[in-house]
Amino acid sequence: MLEEMGLPYEYTHVPPHSKLVKQYNSSGKIPILIDLEAVITDSNAIMTYLADKHSTMTARAGSIERAHQDAISHRIIDEIDAVLWAASRSSLGLKELDNFPNINDRFKREYKRNLDRLEKQIKGPFMMGENLSLPDFILGHCAGWAYVAQFPAGNEMFGAYVKSLRTRPAYKTASRLDMSDD
Numbered sequence: 001m002l003e004e005m006g007l008p009y010e011y012t013h014v015p016p017h018s019k020l021v022k023q024y025n026s027s028g029k030i031p032i033l034i035d036l037e038a039v040i041t042d043s044n045a046i047m048t049y050l051a052d053k054h055s056t057m058t059a060r061a062g063s064i065e066r067a068h069q070d071a072i073s074h075r076i077i078d079e080i081d082a083v084l085w086a087a088s089r090s091s092l093g094l095k096e097l098d099n100f101p102n103i104n105d106r107f108k109r110e111y112k113r114n115l116d117r118l119e120k121q122i123k124g125p126f127m128m129g130e131n132l133s134l135p136d137f138i139l140g141h142c143a144g145w146a147y148v149a150q151f152p153a154g155n156e157m158f159g160a161y162v163k164s165l166r167t168r169p170a171y172k173t174a175s176r177l178d179m180s181d182d
């Protein structure tokens, strides 16, 4: 998002639960934004803060449009992000789940059902209409994650939507950041 906004930033790749991460976030989770002296955790809190602070890529806080945008963001978090995460935790070695392949299939079916319904909500060209906004960042990120996890790809229109997000110059620049654990 910072890249898309054209704001200066310094990126540091630090693995979850490392000493440095725990210094800023007791849960050990990333990402973390340090803005001047403030430490902000959770990707959605970070993006909301940035969008509100710079009055871009979001409807105005307190508007009806913002309530609709927030509803879609939370739906993506509940129905897409959370399902992917629940399925991925065990494959990432973060949590043991019994009978994983069977459970993974169930998550895939639930993901597909949720995505089928969500696809119909994309106003086009972006989720909320003419302008790129916060829900597009969440959904575009999840779609890449779904691809890696071999989750259902969605319909043709969704494929074109995701491609339009992931071929944006800012996305390409951000994806070249060094994310290796060394």
Ligand SMILES: N[C@@H](CCC(=O)N[C@@H](CS)C(=O)NCC(=O)O)C(=O)O
Pocket: 016, 017, 027, 028, 029, 030, 031, 041, 042, 043, 044, 094
């Ligand atoms: N809701 C949080 C989730 C953050 C999260 O789970 N991050 C992963 C890395 S992408 C992590 O740090 N996982 C470590 C763990 O779950 O213990 C957000 O959106 O920032």
